[in-house]
Amino acid sequence: DAGVTQSPTHLIKTRGQQVTLRCSPISGHKSVSWYQQVLGQGPQFIFQYYEKEERGRGNFPDRFSARQFPNYSSELNVNALLLGDSALYLCASSFASGQGTSGSLHFGNGTRLTVT
Amino acid sequence: SQKIEQNSEALNIQEGKTATLTCNYTNYSPAYLQWYRQDPGRGPVFLLLIRENEKEKRKERLKVTFDTTLKQSLFHITASQPADSATYLCALPNAGNNRKLIWGLGTSLAVNP
Numbered sequence: 514d515a516g517v518t519q520s521p522t523h524l525i526k527t528r529g530q531q532v533t534l535r536c537s538p539i540s541g542h543k544s545v546s547w548y549q550q551v552l553g554q555g556p557q558f559i560f561q562y563y564e565k566e567e568r569g570r571g572n573f574p575d576r577f578s579a580r581q582f583p584n585y586s587s588e589l590n591v592n593a594l595l596l597g598d599s600a601l602y603l604c605a606s607s608f609a610s611g612q613g614t615s616g617s618l619h620f621g622n623g624t625r626l627t628v629t
Numbered sequence: 630s631q632k633i634e635q636n637s638e639a640l641n642i643q644e645g646k647t648a649t650l651t652c653n654y655t656n657y658s659p660a661y662l663q664w665y666r667q668d669p670g671r672g673p674v675f676l677l678l679i680r681e682n683e684k685e686k687r688k689e690r691l692k693v694t695f696d697t698t699l700k701q702s703l704f705h706i707t708a709s710q711p712a713d714s715a716t717y718l719c720a721l722p723n724a725g726n727n728r729k730l731i732w733g734l735g736t737s738l739a740v741n742p
Contacts, residue, residue, distance in 0.1 A: 561729070
């Protein structure tokens with residue numbers, strides 16, 4: 514079975530632009546979470562979606578938004594990009610809604626976003 | 630809010646030795662704690678989950694302990710190998726919102742041949 518896939522793998526954008534990142538969860542997984550990881554830091558929670566509904570939101574500005582589609586894939590959108598948005602954006606899937614209570618999160622390899 | 634502290638300095642050990650990594654947390658005691666491995670440019674990979682009522686958990690060469698009195702988890706890799714070199718992250722659920730995992734900064738482990 515394919516793992517969590519994310520696209521694109523790398524992206525370079527200019528300040529003020531908008532970006533859309535995509536994620537396909539493991540087949541059968543209904544929950545998708547998004548994390549931001551700055552170099553040298555642990556992942557920071559952005560959003561969680563389960564069954565197409567937002568179930569959790571981290572401390573990120575409204576410039577960050579996401580959605581989940583009927584096939585459980587997900588998109589993360591970031592508007593009005595700032596230099597500080599440069600990071601590795603990770604998507605994780607799980608079968609259940611509660612993160613990790615059933616055992617684990619399965620991560621993709623992320624999208625490396627560079628804002629210049 | 631919940632805070633997690635992991636060894637900030639990189640850990641260098643000789644092949645065959647046991648590596649021990651520490652994860653300390655503050656405030657409330659979580660229902661469980663997880664350990665992940667992350668290689669450069671890759672997403673974290675789940676290793677072990679330990680629940681608050683479990684003192685110890687093992688998986689092959691890995692062992693995790695959970696001391697809710699000390700608010701500490703220890704992660705051991707026995708008979709370490711160069712392939713174990715990576716960053717190891719601990720994570721636990723945020724109080725009041727178990728859909729949000731709080732992560733440590735990670736500890737970089739280098740196993741020298």
